[in-house]
Amino acid sequence: MFPIRDSIPRVHKPWAVWSILLLNIAVFMLQQGMTEQMLVSFLHLYGVVPARFTSPEWALFAGYPRGGYIAFLTHMFIHGGWLHIIANMWTLWIFADNIEDVMGPVRFVLFYLACGLSATVVHILFNADSTIPVVGASGAIAGVMGAYLLLYPHAKVFTLIPVLFFPLFFELPAAIYLGIWFLTQFFSGVTSIVAPQQGGGIAWWAHLGGFAAGIVLLPYFRRNDRCYFCYRPDPARRTAVVEPPRRG
Template sequence: MFFPFKDDNPSLKSPYVTLGIIILNVIIYFFSISGGLYNFQTIVINYGLIPTELIHMQNLYSSPAVHPITTIFTSMFLHANLSHLVGNMWYLWIFGDNVEDFLGHFNFLLFYIAGGICAALIHTMFNPTSTMPVIGASGAVSAVLGAYMLLYPNARVYVLFFFIFIFRIFTMPAAILIGFWIFFQIINGLTSLGAGQQLGGVAWFAHIGGFFYGLYLIKFVLKSRMRYNKLEF
């Protein structure tokens, strides 16, 4: 198994927004589990994204907490368990600071939220009849990965490889690491379509949608900045 744990791409500014998002997700997670399993399940049903609710703009359950369209936003701050939370926040910590550096604090916040929204909509498009709540920051974090891959393809990422009793640390370019990751998401996404369900409970198309949103938005920003620089004299 491969596990990235840092990069050699220091940011020039303090990543206030990245850190703030991580802290907020941690607080919400521990609050959501503090009332026990039943309370947690109620929160997931009320604030998680349920595709068929979004398609029909109607709650499936009585006593809904929020309108289905609001869950596009609320779902990205909930996590199923501690490993789900740590995995998402770890990737955000490694790659988010540099993307925030490039976009600026406020623009990065907008970029992150829009990435999560885009991921939720793509997941819904591919699973319109699903009644399974979807939660997690994976879609927004995937947007960060897409942006990082385009901005810093040659940045070296330190990776821990471990298999049974074998442990190795090595570096690889970000483009290879993230490229392998998105390839894995696409393969599993296509497999889940063939199976007629979300394979393993993972919202693969949310990851894919978030990633390509990040990739193309940053590409647009880069082109806009190039055009602007040409106008300067």
């Protein structure tokens, strides 16, 4: 599945989302000017290599410098190829502006980084001995998607689903789209444990960790006075209320 657009309009200009997009693109273009050897060194130094932090003796033997914890931040802005960055940045563009609407730019940046960090920690828990660098914004973006599920389950996501060679388009409720996405990540994550060779080089558990972090952290970063079009349960009527837009 690939999201094309959603039905929730934004109210404020998403300055934080635009800044994150530009920073990711700038880093990716910097990577394009590197030689293969430079790129490999760059990915190992500024991506997160789990064994580097779980086995310090091995890391020193392998030639990693001491420390290197900045990688837990920098890895979110590094991508492994054109398809990787296009898919991540497009998904960020679809879902993140409405989350920034609810939080404001400063809170959104902190939320985004916290989700990315949580995603990486979960990945390390399931891949402690891995010597493969983890790079990409998908863990942080998964956190955005988790928050979106809570705030806008009633939204519609116009979705591309390729069937064989035929592109099919569907308008799915956000709760259905994100639920299918989550189940796909979960079963792929379980498969990566049972049959590691089937993992496809994707950090499935980082996606799941980021998604869960987005759900857990949302109440600490949201601002109710900016909750435009949000879904609010109304126990008295056993229904839900969708807030009208308010401009602050």
